Amino acid sequence: MILTVTPNPSLDRTYEVPALERGEVNRASGDRMDPGGKGVNVSRAVAAAGRHTVAVLPLGGAPGALVAELLGEQGIEVAPVEVAGATRSNIALAEPDGTLTKINAAGPELSADEAASLLTEVRIQSAGADWIACCGSLPRGLQPSWYAELVATAHAAGARIALDTSGPSLLAALREQPDVVKPNVEELAEAVGRPLHTVGDAVKAAEELRALGARAVLASLGADGQLLVDDSGAYFASAPVETVRSNVGAGDASLSGFLIAGGTGPEALASAVAHGAAAVQLPGSVMPTPGDLDPAAVRVVAEVPLDRALTEPAA
Template identity: 85%
Template sequence: MILTVTPNPSLDRTYEVPSLDRGEVVRATGDRMDPGGKGVNVSRAVAAAGQRTVAVLPLGGAPGRFVAQLLDEQGIEVAPVPVAGQTRSNISIAEPDGTLTKINAPGPELSPEEQELLLETVRRQSAGAAWIACCGSLPRGLAPSWYAELVARAHAAGARIALDTSGPALLAALRERPDVVKPNAEELAEAVGRPLATVGDAVKAAEELRELGARAVLASLGADGQLLVDDSGAYFASAPVAVVRSNVGAGDSSLAGFLIAGGSGPEALASAVAHGAAAVQLPGSVMPTPADLEPAAVTVTSVIPQDQALTEAVS
């Protein structure tokens, strides 16, 4: 079982449009409503793969009830933490060329009692979990050290932690030695405080995160592929993508693929890339099923293309 923790979940509506023209009336060619939040997406991807998952998340108001209903319909066990504020609602606008415009609401502010109840719910639900995936931004009221506290408590209980967050929350949590962290290129550059122009730059940045405490770093480099840097060395993997429809949740699908495959080593990296490549070819935040995956298309190597320029260099 993979337990996910999403401190700031959302109700996500995605519109597909021919083009986004500012100030004009735009008619959508398709739309869908999904439960959102990075940890929620990991649970959705795990469930789509036929594996058991439990989602811990604070829920409030009508949007919160709808999120729980949608997750239940997808066969995901929900461990809700009732909060006084309303769960946020987000909007994504997807264009045919893969351009995505997102409007994310801030979400409710959690009281000290609600924060502690969230941690306690994670503790109660973690028995028997192969991994705990802690994902996404922190809602108002939670200090950057909140993830560090969660990692410390989880490790004290003998659980393995995968952390997907950024900024001060990521840096604060590194001192508690999360088992794997999953930044994208932009988050990796932010963490080390300098631009990344090549795959080699990304490897060096990942190694610095390991020096700060991360036991392994799974880094998404967008269209260029993904990196895994751990005790055994560094690995680079990529897969061709015919058409990008939406990258919403693609990184979360990658993390799910990594954890499903055991959460370590090149085989897990290959699974992560296969899941991410499949996800970007699906509409909205639809998560891939095993039928959508093309594992034979993934290449994994320990010979890092150090000088390969990133398609989207990060400044």
């Protein structure tokens, strides 16, 4: 079972528009509503693959009730923590060329009691988990050290933990040695405090995160592919994508693929890339099913192209 923790979930509405024109009436050619938040998306991808998942998340108000309902419809077991504030609602505008404009709300502020209840629920649910995926930003009311507490809780329960967050929360959690961290290239650059221009730059940054405590680093390099750095070395993987329809949740689908395939080694990296490549070709934050995947298109190499310039370097 893969347990997910989403401290700041959302109700996501995605509109597909022919072209976004500021100050004008924009008519959508399609729209959909999904439960959102990085950990929620991981659970959705795990469920789409036919695997068992439990989603721990704080929920409040009518948006929170709708998030729980939508997750239940997708076969996801929900372990809610009731909070006083309403769950946030986000909006995404997707254009045909792949451009995505997002408006993310801040979300409710959690009280000290609510923060403690959330950690307690994770402790209760972690007993049966093979992996715990802790994902996304922290809501107001939770200190950056909260993720460090959660990692310690997961390890005490005997579960492996995957952490997908950034900034002070990521750096604070490294001391508890998460089993894998999953930054994108911008988050990786922020963590080491310098620009990343090549794949080699990303490898060096990943090695620095490992030196700070991360047991493995799964880094998304955008259109260039993904990088895995662990005890056995470094691996680079990529897959061709014909048309990018929406990248909402693609990184979360990728993490799901990595964990479904065992969460370690080049085989798991290949699964991560296959899931991410499939996700960007689907509308909104739709998660790929096994029928959407093309594992044969993924190329994994141990000879990492260190000098290869990143298509989208991180400042």
